[in-house]
Amino acid sequence: xxxxxxxxxxxxxxxxxxxxxxxxxxxxxxxxxxxxxxxxxxxxxxxxxxxxxxxxxxxxxxxxxxxxxxxxxxxxxxxxxxxxxxxxxxxxxxxxxxxxxxxxxxxxxxxxxxxxxxxxxxxxxxxxxxxxxxxxxxxxxxxxxxxxxxxxxxxxxxxxxxxxxxxxxxxxxxxxxxxxxxxxxxxxxxxxxxxxxxxxxxxxxxxxxxxxxxxxxxxxxxxxxxxxxxxxxxxxxxxxxxxxxxxxxxxxxxxxxxxxxxxxxxxxxxxxxxxxxxxxxxxxxxxxxxxxxxxxxxxxxxxxxxxxxxxxxxxxxxxxxxxxxxxxxxxxxxxxxxxxxxxxxxxxxxxxxxxxxxxxxxxxxxxxxxxxxxxxxxxxxxxxxxxxxxxxxxxxxxxxxxxxxxxxxxxxxxxxxxxxxxxxxxxxxxxxxxxxxxxxxxxxxxxxxxxxxxxxxxxxxxxxxxxxxxxxxxxxxxxxxx
Amino acid sequence: xxxxxxxxxxxxxxxxxxxxxxxxxxxxxxxxxxxxxxxxxxxxxxxxxxxxxxxxxxxxxxxxxxxxxxxxxxxxxxxxxxxxxxxxxxxxxxxxxxxxxxxxxxx
Numbered sequence: 001x002x003x004x005x006x007x008x009x010x011x012x013x014x015x016x017x018x019x020x021x022x023x024x025x026x027x028x029x030x031x032x033x034x035x036x037x038x039x040x041x042x043x044x045x046x047x048x049x050x051x052x053x054x055x056x057x058x059x060x061x062x063x064x065x066x067x068x069x070x071x072x073x074x075x076x077x078x079x080x081x082x083x084x085x086x087x088x089x090x091x092x093x094x095x096x097x098x099x100x101x102x103x104x105x106x107x108x109x110x111x112x113x114x115x116x117x118x119x120x121x122x123x124x125x126x127x128x129x130x131x132x133x134x135x136x137x138x139x140x141x142x143x144x145x146x147x148x149x150x151x152x153x154x155x156x157x158x159x160x161x162x163x164x165x166x167x168x169x170x171x172x173x174x175x176x177x178x179x180x181x182x183x184x185x186x187x188x189x190x191x192x193x194x195x196x197x198x199x200x201x202x203x204x205x206x207x208x209x210x211x212x213x214x215x216x217x218x219x220x221x222x223x224x225x226x227x228x229x230x231x232x233x234x235x236x237x238x239x240x241x242x243x244x245x246x247x248x249x250x251x252x253x254x255x256x257x258x259x260x261x262x263x264x265x266x267x268x269x270x271x272x273x274x275x276x277x278x279x280x281x282x283x284x285x286x287x288x289x290x291x292x293x294x295x296x297x298x299x300x301x302x303x304x305x306x307x308x309x310x311x312x313x314x315x316x317x318x319x320x321x322x323x324x325x326x327x328x329x330x331x332x333x334x335x336x337x338x339x340x341x342x343x344x345x346x347x348x349x350x351x352x353x354x355x356x357x358x359x360x361x362x363x364x365x366x367x368x369x370x371x372x373x374x375x376x377x378x379x380x381x382x383x384x385x386x387x388x389x390x391x392x393x394x395x396x397x398x399x400x401x402x403x404x405x406x407x408x409x410x411x412x413x414x415x416x417x418x419x420x421x422x423x424x425x426x427x428x429x430x431x432x433x434x435x436x437x438x439x440x441x442x443x444x445x446x447x448x449x450x451x452x453x454x455x456x457x458x459x460x461x462x463x464x465x466x467x468x469x470x471x472x473x474x475x476x477x478x479x480x481x482x
Numbered sequence: 483x484x485x486x487x488x489x490x491x492x493x494x495x496x497x498x499x500x501x502x503x504x505x506x507x508x509x510x511x512x513x514x515x516x517x518x519x520x521x522x523x524x525x526x527x528x529x530x531x532x533x534x535x536x537x538x539x540x541x542x543x544x545x546x547x548x549x550x551x552x553x554x555x556x557x558x559x560x561x562x563x564x565x566x567x568x569x570x571x572x573x574x575x576x577x578x579x580x581x582x583x584x585x586x587x588x589x
Contacts, residue, residue, distance in 0.1 A: 022506070024521060031524045034541045074524070133504055135525040151526070166527075210523045211504045 007170035013221040016259040022212045023248045027137050027241050028077035033057055033068060033095060045080055048094065056097045065100035070357055071146040074139040076240045079276075082297070085284060086275035088331070091324040092140055098360045099141060105356035109144055111393050113156045113164075115426065118175045120167025125395070125424045127232075128176070128198055130167035132219060133206035137240040140272075142322050142361040144353045149206060166205075169222045176201075176226040194428030202232040202268065209237035209244050213252040224260040231263060236270040238303055239277065245303035257312055265313045269344065272319045273326045274335040277301070286334065293341045294334070301342075308343035316347035321368040321388075322361050332375035337383050346386035351399065353391055354446045362445040365390060366418060369402045389423060392447060392461055394431060396424040402440070412439035412453045422459055436461040484519035485528060486554050488547045490536035491515055492583035494574040499528035499537060501567040510564035511557060512588035513571060518558035519551075533570075534578060549584070557589065 009017060035041050036049050037058060049057070060066055067073070073095045075083075083089035115124035122129040134148050147154055151163040180197050183190050188197075201223050208216060216233075223231055237244045253265070271277060277300045278286045287295040296304070307315055317339050321327055326335075336346045349372050352362035363371070369388050376384040388399040400419040407413030417437050425431040439453035448465040457463075487499075493513045500508050500515070507521035508528075517528075517537075529537045538544070543551055577583065 026520060027523075029524065032541060133525065134527070135523060137523070206525075210525070212506055214506070215504055 007173060007222065009218070009221060010225055012259060013225055016221050016255055017214065017217055019255045020213050020217045020252045021248045022214055023246055025241065025244060029074060029137060031072070031074050033061070033073050037061075045077075048075070048080060048083070048090070053094075053096070057095060060097050060100060065097065065103075067095045067097060067099055070100055070103070070150065071095075071141060071143055072135075072139055072150055074136070076138045078242065079138050079240050082275060085280055086273070088273045088325045088328075089275050092142075092272060092322070093138060095141060096360075099357050100360075102359045103356050105358050106354045107147060107152065107356065108154050109147075109353040109355050110391050113154060116156070118167070118171050119165040121172055121175060123175075123179075123198070124426050126195055126198075126429070127200040127202060128172075129202045129204050130172055130219075131164065131205050132167060132203050132208050132215075133210050134164075134166060135210060136205070136207035137210055137237060137244075140236070142320060142325075142352060142355075144320075144355045145204075145206070146355060146357075169218060172201075173222050173226045176223075176228065180227055189428070194430075197227070199228060200230040200232065201228050202234055204234040207235050207237055207240075208233050209235040209241075213248055217252050217256065220256050220263075220265075221259070224256075224263045229263060230266055232266040232268050234268040234270070238269050238300060239271055242297070242300040242303045245306060250306055253310065253313070257310070261312070267307055267313060267315045268347070269315060269317050270319055271317055271335060271339065272322065273331055274338060275331075277304075278334075278338065294338055296338075296342070304342050304344065315344045317344050317386075318348045318350065320350040320352050320361075321363055321371060322352060323363050327363045327367065327371050329371050329374035329377075332372065333378055336375065336379055336386065340383045346383070348389045348396075349386050351388065351390040352445070354448075359445065364442055365399060365444055365446075365449075366402045366440065366442050369399045369418075387423070390420075390447075392422075393464075394459065394461065395422050395426060395429075397421065397461065398423050400435075404440075410455060412455045415440040417455060418450070420459070420461060422461075431459055434459045438462070484522040484540050484554070485517050485524065485526065486519075486538050486540055486543050486547075486550050487515050487517055488536050488538055488543065488550050489581075489583045489587075490534035490579070491532075492587050493571055493577035493580075494534050494536075496533050496570040496574060497564065497567045498531040498533060500564050502527040502531055506563055506565055507558070508564050509558040509561035511561050514557070514587055515564065516554040516557040516561060519555050521558075553587075560589075 030041055036054055075093050079093060083093055112122050115122050117123060120131045148164045153161045154164055155161050176198055183197050203219060277296050279295045279297055281287050289295045326332055339346060351365050351368045352358050372388050389396045390399055398421045400421050402418050403416035405416055407417055420436045422431050422434050436459045437456040438450035441449045444450055447462055451462055451466045451469050454462050491514050495513055495515060504525055505521055505523050507518045509516045
């Protein structure tokens, strides 16, 4: 692949890139449902969908409720093999007409286009995010980047409508260098945003690990040369195709480290459920490892061990809590414990965003908090670091606590309260740490479920949802009168 | 699944597709490019950039070009990978949109 022809790697980068070897991978991906409809799949994979399920999917195919149009369907052989014995994993990977029964949701969740100064770049917080691929080896049905994966038309702030595009190396490097020059020239803070140097970039998409070693290396060296100090790689490939983490990949990483020893890598991985990485016996139980902990799938364990050996590389897990997959305290407890034992930090769990179709996936916010809280009972302090986060337009918001006892003398607090705190705030994070409190709503799956019971809101977290409700009520009134 | 290069590529071979492919799964013949079906990751980035609209998803290959599914597999196994975009063939314009070019395919 030739990248933006304007960008010329330095001699040092060229030398590193010349050292990179690529391998061929046999993911045995099945894309789409057509092959299942036609029966043109390996015999043993037929069982993934029952004939009743296929019939139901056929019925919505080509209609407004087309499941593949909302989110393309894809599965790898490796993931299928684990899913055979796991209902949670089947729920993650199997398309279902339930996904499109209610298409309510935001076309650009989190309104990311407001923070996209360059195509394929989101610069909202102090870190930058770049889209380097618009596909993954397999697709989680609940993906909150379905607008990118399905190449949906998205409206930008300037009014243009186009699918989200991928980042180009030349443009991103130019942006980073210009941004940091401006910051340097202004005593260390950007005059408009107040941000410091842009030091950290997250490679995302889609899944960067679908790219070849050369493509990944091109990004790593370009970002390093532009002065980036921490590079994150966000990937679910450890669950979908752990063999991707082969000797050629690690050789590339090691050569990168030799060339750019000051640049740290942060693997941001995505395991939703321990069935994705733990072996099970014939009764479906996890298997004790005589040396301690539980027994991992061989190739997954090897990949994580090899990542863990490299001290200049950290590994963090993040996952949403999704109905039918991991809204299960015991599964989450096991997952957090096992991951931490194996050098994977538990970073965040998420409430589902308000994506198109979110009603099929989201667990009520208060339930997600209860599940995570329960799961962390019995975990030691270092195992239980993960917080529950929900991404509001204003930033990542922690669901700090959900109480049950009545708050005496506080109107709205008769059944207890839910407390939100802003963790990440745009630009120079002026709102970080601010709190919002609302009365309980056990059915709420998004902020809009609390508009009539806000107790305290120094964030303005609920403002736009309250406004939307008022507008909706106004138009109902006029409709009723007319 | 995979994507498939169809006959519109023959004798045009613009190679715009190569510039966007994230996994280097294009293989080069004299007057045609083939996609290796096992390496293609279905990212679909090549489809809109081809000036001849020569690339199809495996499911959407036109009836009269179904032979290209196997051709892509066969030829990508024999040919060398092409990693960088180059100029289109000299007569690309003359051959653009000409039907039934399969007869001119050079193996």
